[in-house]
Amino acid sequence: MSENAMVIDPSRCIGCQACFQACSECDTHRGRSMIHLETILRQDSVQTAPQVCMHCEDPICARVCPADAIKKTPDGVVQSSLKPRCIGCSNCVIACPFGVPKYFGEIDQMMKCDLCYDRTSAGKKPMCATVCPSQAITYAPLHEIERSRRGTPINEFHFGREVVRTKVFIVAPEGFAEMRVGLVPGPGIPKSDDVAALLEETR
Amino acid sequence: MAKLPIPVEQLVQRFGPHRNDVPAGGWKATGTPDQLVKTHCCFCGQQCGIQLKVKDNKVIGFEPWEEFPFNRGKLCPKGVKRYMQNEHPDRLLHPLERVEGQGFREVSWESALDRTAKEMRRIQEAYGRDAFGILSGSSLTNERAYVVGKFARVAVRTANIDYNGRLCMVSAAAASKKILGIDRSANAWSDIRAAQAILIAGSNIGECAPITTDYIWDARERGAKIILLDPRMTPVARSVDLFIPVRPGGDIGIFNGMLHVMIERGWINHEFIAAHTTGWDALAESLKKYTPEYAAKIAGVPPAMIVKAAEIWGPAKTSFLLHARGLEHHSKGVENCMAAINLVVATGRIGREGCGYAMITGQGNGQGGREHGQKCDQLPGARDIENPEHREHIAGVWGVPEETIPHKGLSYVDLLEAVYERRIRGLLLLCSNPLVSAPDNNYIREALERLEFFAVIDFFMSETARYADLVLPSSLMEEDDGTTTSAEGRVIRHRQAVDPPHSALQDWKIICDLAARLGVQDKFNYESPREIFEELRVASRGGVADYYGITWEKIDENMGVFWPCPSLEHPGTPRLYEGGKFGHADGRAHFQPVEWRPQSEEPDDEYPIILTTGRVVAHYLSGTQTRRIGALVAQCPQPYCEIHPRLAEKLGIVEADFVKVESRRGSLNVRASVVKTIRPDTVFVPYHWPLDRAANNCTVRALDPVSRIPEYKVCAVRLKKIERLDDATHALTPEAGGLR
Numbered sequence: 001m002s003e004n005a006m007v008i009d010p011s012r013c014i015g016c017q018a019c020f021q022a023c024s025e026c027d028t029h030r031g032r033s034m035i036h037l038e039t040i041l042r043q044d045s046v047q048t049a050p051q052v053c054m055h056c057e058d059p060i061c062a063r064v065c066p067a068d069a070i071k072k073t074p075d076g077v078v079q080s081s082l083k084p085r086c087i088g089c090s091n092c093v094i095a096c097p098f099g100v101p102k103y104f105g106e107i108d109q110m111m112k113c114d115l116c117y118d119r120t121s122a123g124k125k126p127m128c129a130t131v132c133p134s135q136a137i138t139y140a141p142l143h144e145i146e147r148s149r150r151g152t153p154i155n156e157f158h159f160g161r162e163v164v165r166t167k168v169f170i171v172a173p174e175g176f177a178e179m180r181v182g183l184v185p186g187p188g189i190p191k192s193d194d195v196a197a198l199l200e201e202t203r
Numbered sequence: 204m205a206k207l208p209i210p211v212e213q214l215v216q217r218f219g220p221h222r223n224d225v226p227a228g229g230w231k232a233t234g235t236p237d238q239l240v241k242t243h244c245c246f247c248g249q250q251c252g253i254q255l256k257v258k259d260n261k262v263i264g265f266e267p268w269e270e271f272p273f274n275r276g277k278l279c280p281k282g283v284k285r286y287m288q289n290e291h292p293d294r295l296l297h298p299l300e301r302v303e304g305q306g307f308r309e310v311s312w313e314s315a316l317d318r319t320a321k322e323m324r325r326i327q328e329a330y331g332r333d334a335f336g337i338l339s340g341s342s343l344t345n346e347r348a349y350v351v352g353k354f355a356r357v358a359v360r361t362a363n364i365d366y367n368g369r370l371c372m373v374s375a376a377a378a379s380k381k382i383l384g385i386d387r388s389a390n391a392w393s394d395i396r397a398a399q400a401i402l403i404a405g406s407n408i409g410e411c412a413p414i415t416t417d418y419i420w421d422a423r424e425r426g427a428k429i430i431l432l433d434p435r436m437t438p439v440a441r442s443v444d445l446f447i448p449v450r451p452g453g454d455i456g457i458f459n460g461m462l463h464v465m466i467e468r469g470w471i472n473h474e475f476i477a478a479h480t481t482g483w484d485a486l487a488e489s490l491k492k493y494t495p496e497y498a499a500k501i502a503g504v505p506p507a508m509i510v511k512a513a514e515i516w517g518p519a520k521t522s523f524l525l526h527a528r529g530l531e532h533h534s535k536g537v538e539n540c541m542a543a544i545n546l547v548v549a550t551g552r553i554g555r556e557g558c559g560y561a562m563i564t565g566q567g568n569g570q571g572g573r574e575h576g577q578k579c580d581q582l583p584g585a586r587d588i589e590n591p592e593h594r595e596h597i598a599g600v601w602g603v604p605e606e607t608i609p610h611k612g613l614s615y616v617d618l619l620e621a622v623y624e625r626r627i628r629g630l631l632l633l634c635s636n637p638l639v640s641a642p643d644n645n646y647i648r649e650a651l652e653r654l655e656f657f658a659v660i661d662f663f664m665s666e667t668a669r670y671a672d673l674v675l676p677s678s679l680m681e682e683d684d685g686t687t688t689s690a691e692g693r694v695i696r697h698r699q700a701v702d703p704p705h706s707a708l709q710d711w712k713i714i715c716d717l718a719a720r721l722g723v724q725d726k727f728n729y730e731s732p733r734e735i736f737e738e739l740r741v742a743s744r745g746g747v748a749d750y751y752g753i754t755w756e757k758i759d760e761n762m763g764v765f766w767p768c769p770s771l772e773h774p775g776t777p778r779l780y781e782g783g784k785f786g787h788a789d790g791r792a793h794f795q796p797v798e799w800r801p802q803s804e805e806p807d808d809e810y811p812i813i814l815t816t817g818r819v820v821a822h823y824l825s826g827t828q829t830r831r832i833g834a835l836v837a838q839c840p841q842p843y844c845e846i847h848p849r850l851a852e853k854l855g856i857v858e859a860d861f862v863k864v865e866s867r868r869g870s871l872n873v874r875a876s877v878v879k880t881i882r883p884d885t886v887f888v889p890y891h892w893p894l895d896r897a898a899n900n901c902t903v904r905a906l907d908p909v910s911r912i913p914e915y916k917v918c919a920v921r922l923k924k925i926e927r928l929d930d931a932t933h934a935l936t937p938e939a940g941g942l943r
Contacts, residue, residue: 012420014409014438016820017838021280024834025264031230043848043858046438046880130267131278133413134420149424193436194879195448196849199504 005142006115006129007153008050009171013136015039015048019128026116026127029080032104034113035128045193050137052128053078053100053113054157055167061092061101061112069110076167077117081110097159097181115168142169154178205654205670209306211894211940212931217306218664219293220826220938224833227261227290234258240700241268243687244282245342245680246823248564249273249414250689251282252762255681255700262289262681262701272762273392273689279413281823284834288679289701293663293831295676296705307674312706312716315673319631320720322656322672323359326629332609336363336618336627340634341371341572342824343710344685344697345750346735348568349583349742350711350727351633352576355609357601357726358718362612363627366577367635368569369615374536374910375526375562376573381537381795382544383553383560383779384786385747386585387570387692390523390559391765391777396421397557400519402512403431404454404543405529405916409438410820412527412563412690422523428515432457433529434815435845435887436880445511448882450503451815451917454530455799458542460498460509461516462549463490470517475551479783482794486545489796501799503884516546521557528565528817532915534803534905542797549794554780564690566824567680571688574748575739579612583739584746593746600742601726614911616641616904623650633660633677633710638667639825639893642913643904645869660713665827666893666940676707683709685732686758691777693763694753711735744769747786802917803905806884810866810919812850813885816898817916826891830938841937842892843876846922847883851875856924861942864888866920869900872928872942886922890915894940895932 017037024033036051059078062070069085070092072078081092081101088108092101101112116126120139124130129139138145145153153169156178172179192198207214236256243250252271256264265286267276288294298315299307326335337359339351348366355364368376376386383389395401395418408415416439423429429443432454440446449457465471466487476483495506502509516522524547530539544560552558564570575583576597583600586593588611598605613621619641621627630651641647651657651670659671668674681700688694703709708716711732718727729735733755744751752768753775764775785792806813821839822829829835844862846854856862858877863870864886872895873888881887890898903918928942935941 011442012416014413014416014820016279016409016413016438018278018280018283018413021283021834021838022278025283030264031225042876043878046436046441048438125269125276127267130269130276131283133274133277133279134409134416135277148421193441195434195436195881196847196879196883198446198448199882 003141004125004139005145006052006126006168007138007140007145007171008052008168009136009138009149009151010047010049011151011171012134013048013050014134015046016133018131018133019050019137022127022131028118029111032111034102034111036099050128051098051100052137052168053115054098055115057165057167060095060097060164064091064095066091073117077115079114079117080112083109086110097157097162097164145169145171150174152176157181205651205657205672207669208301208303211669212935214306214664214669215935215939220830221293222833222836222938223287223291223831226263226287228258228263236263239266240698242681242698242700243695244278245285245567246281247412248566248569248690249412250567250687250695251278251414253278253282255286257700260701262286273691273693274414277414277417280821280835280838281829284832287832288828289681291831294704294707295662295664295674296707297676298706299674301672315675316716316720319658319673320717322629323721326655330628332360333362333612334627335359335361335629336613336622337361337631338615338618338635338637339364339366339577341366341368341566341569343568343572343634344680344683344687344732345568345571345575345739346685346732347710348572348577349575349739350714350735352583353601354714354718354727356576357603358721358723360607360609362609363579363618363621364577364612365579365615365618366572367615367640368566368573368578369911370640370913371565372528372531372562372569373573374531374533374907374912375540377537377910378540378544379562381793382541382548383792385779387748387779388561388690389553389779390561391691391693392418392561394557394559394778395419395523396425398422398521398523399427399557400516400522401427401429402516402522402524402543402546403429403439404524404526405432405531406525406527406563407433407437407817408563411565411818413820415563430512430515434882434885445508445515447504447508447512450882451813451885452533452802453502454539455542455797456498456501457509457512458546459490459493459797459799460495460502461513462546463493463498464495464510464513465517465549466490468513468517470513471549472551475783476549479785480548480792480794481789482796486794486796489798522547522550522552523558524560525563527563529916531912533917534907534914535800536907536912537909538797541795545794545797548792554778554783559778561690568687570690570692571686571694574688575743579614584743584750585748586746596745597742600738616906616913617911619647619650622654625653628654629656630654631658631660632667636665636667636825636827639891639897639899642899642902642915643868644897644899646904660710661827662707663827663831665825675713677713678703678707678709683732686736686755688766689763692765694750694758694766695763696755696758803914804903804917804919806919810921812920812922814864814866814901814918814920815885815887815916816890816902817887818891819889822891824891830891836938841942842873842889842896842898844873844922845876845878845881845887847881848877848879849883850886851877854922854924856922861925861927863923863925864901864920866901866903866918868903871896871898871900872925874942886920892940896940896942
């Protein structure tokens with residue numbers, strides 16, 4: 001694998017679903033999309049965010065798997081379940097703090113984003129990062145991202161007392177070293193998307 | 204005849220739209236394709252590079268084309284799934300003839316073309332040459348568009364040909380010509396990245412020009428400040444520096460107000476104005492009354508927003524203006540665009556790196572499709588059909604006497620009005636679906652029903668084709684060779700990947716076969732699109748849109764060539780107006796003072812709400828193609844009405860309620876989407892669907908006096924909650940016009 005890092009920048013996301021549609025065109029899982037494109041409170045905002053597998057250093061999905069079906073490659077990529085081992089129990093689906101694994105009933109197997117292992121191992125970018133029109137999903141050297149982006153790429157997440165470090169980065173507003181689940185107050189953050197309120201506030 | 208031969212439900216059953224959910228060859232791994240064909244997306248004006256996987260003469264998938272410089276592999280969902288059309292079960296495979304009470308029956312090409320030619324002649328002999336009209340589209344290649352224009356003038360000899368760019372962006376073209384002198388984006392998109400201030404007016408970039416988003420965000424990462432005007436908070440609007448939720452139709456207030464403030468604060472480039480422009484004093488005079496307070500009343504926003512916009516735009520060192528349908532689709536569309544372009548020229552920030560202006564042309568070949576003679580007032584090379592020298596040149600290329608070329612004809616909506624008034628009795632329609640896309644749809648349907656003869660060339664049975672006497676099956680972009688010209692003005696190559704299915708033919712072949720039957724075979728003796736392009740090069744030579752120096756080889760070697768390109772040695776022109784040299788005869792830009800005026804239909808007591816219409820990312824134009832692609836239908840199955848919670852509460856409407864949107868002209872029934880991201884005085888319905896779901900049932904048939912574009916972006920409606928629907932249309936699948 002190259003020195004490239006997978007980086008998600010939700011401030012760039014336009015919710016177009018090119019990632020979701022292109023993921024289902026990947027040769028290793030054609031017809032099934034592994035990525036999630038989350039719409040966050042559409043009534044209040046147009047915010048959307050793509051969710052690929054974050055490829056945790058110590059993957060919770062693998063820890064909770066009773067069949068030991070989820071393996072990590074030496075270069076840190078957490079793979080889909082091994083078909084001969086997966087018992088379809090969906091422990092991983094429930095346990096993943098990012099909500100990534102998907103259980104497919106028709107094949108009785110959990111599959112998930114493997115960072116397009118077939119493409120990245122051949123020197124290509126993952127499919128979603130290649131097509132993403134807004135480059136909310138980017139596959140590039142980390143120093144390049146740090147140099148060119150306004151925010152800070154972080155890969156440490158706190159879910160209560162559980163600390164998760166990941167191979168994939170998320171671009172957070174400047175000044176954040178890690179992300180704690182819950183509303184994050186900070187400069188420029190929650191910006192109202194209520195058009196009526198905007199028209200009044202500036203008056 | 205031009206009436207439905209059988210009820211809609213039966214036509215839908217046979218011809219769709221049906222969803223195609225499974226690619227040719229199935230979902231199993233594609234294996235090794237026979238070839239990867241480097242070509243471009245068939246959808247919007249950005250014309251992203253894409254590689255199609257071809258196996259056994261079928262398009263079985265796609266692969267990003269990362270070398271193509273405009274999009275570097277990036278695609279939107281439409282580009283990703285476009286390949287699902289070639290083997291689509293709804294494809295028209297044979298010429299079809301209308302049979303009353305039975306629908307359509309297959310006929311031979313011979314009989315279909317004979318009948319079409321005969322009807323053309325009959326109508327022209329009975330009612331005059333101009334009583335036969337042609338309406339074409341901008342999703343055709345340059346070669347096809349060129350042949351259609353020549354066919355109208357040389358074979359049919361009718362003045363009445365126009366194209367559906369008239370419904371799309373033609374106000375931008377007119378404004379650009381008036382001020383800058385040339386109808387083309389002034390810059391290649393690469394200049395966006397180097398701009399310090401970006402003004403996006405009336406463009407839902409994230410959904411309608413998704414690849415442009417990355418250019419905007421890259422500029423933002425480099426410190427650019429971004430201003431965006433839209434009555435709705437669109438996906439890109441969320442992350443800009445200044446979002447101005449302008450009242451539909453109020454844009455001139457913003458632009459004139461900004462320029463007023465810029466004059467007051469001294470953010471005007473007087474040196475540039477003196478050297479390279481005319482009309483400044485008259486413009487400055489006209490702006491005196493546009494104080495932020497006065498302008499804000501027009502725009503329906505707080506004055507502080509206008510001042511802040513001027514503070515971002517005024518002092519910037521580099522800047523870029525982008526606009527699209529939100530400005531253009533108005534009965535004052537040209538004026539809207541001119542007010543915006545004035546802001547560019549007043550700063551002198553045009554014609555150099557990071558400085559300029561682009562209109563985000565919407566259709567696949569929105570740019571090229573209007574340059575080569577399908578426009579009612581133009582001849583190839585963007586030549587003026589009323590200019591004697593221009594006519595002489597084209598007459599020479601075509602080998603016809605100048606006086607036989609018809610003069611200016613009717614534009615798209617005017618032409619349909621002439622059909623309604625029975626001044627036009629026969630119509631040939633291709634690459635367009637007015638029964639979804641034209642304004643005041645009930646009127647348009649009545650107009651079509653009055654035709655004596657109606658022929659349609661299309662690859663699917665569009666909602667409009669159902670009304671035809673003859674439907675002639677044509678080809679997709681991947682079934683033909685040719686060129687298009689992207690929104691940047693970059694001429695690029697579409698490569699044939701597969702053959703058209705069964706008896707379907709490339710559009711240009713159908714047109715040439717018809718021309719032969721009209722007695723001018725010698726003028727339409729083309730063996731290939733390449734031969735057509737060679738003639739187009741010569742026809743455009745010396746014109747504004749000069750393609751003479753462009754060859755297919757040169758396009759391949761350079762990943763496209765920007766026009767004007769007057770000689771074979773010329774590298775092409777990515778950036779216009781360098782050194783302040785504008786397109787007018789005097790070399791100067793001509794400022795145009797613009798006075799705001801009201802919409803054709805303002806809200807009142809009876810119809811108190813503004814309806815604005817637009818697009819969604821999953822669908823393209825009238826949906827003839829995208830409503831047949833399963834993944835795109837799943838992404839956005841049906842239209843909806845966006846309402847602010849304050850308005851919804853007043854009307855007793857909650858999320859997902861069925862609502863009736865009603866104007867003086869018609870109504871539509873959809874579900875409500877109650878969102879805070881729209882102005883409380885405005886509702887929004889996307890327009891890609893037909894029948895009882897068509898936003899254009901409500902829109903107003905008011906046209907810009909110059910560009911003749913319809914006012915899609917503003918009309919007055921009322922809204923009410925209704926009970927669950929229970930009729931035949933509602934029971935159709937959503938892609939056919941039903942509602943779930």
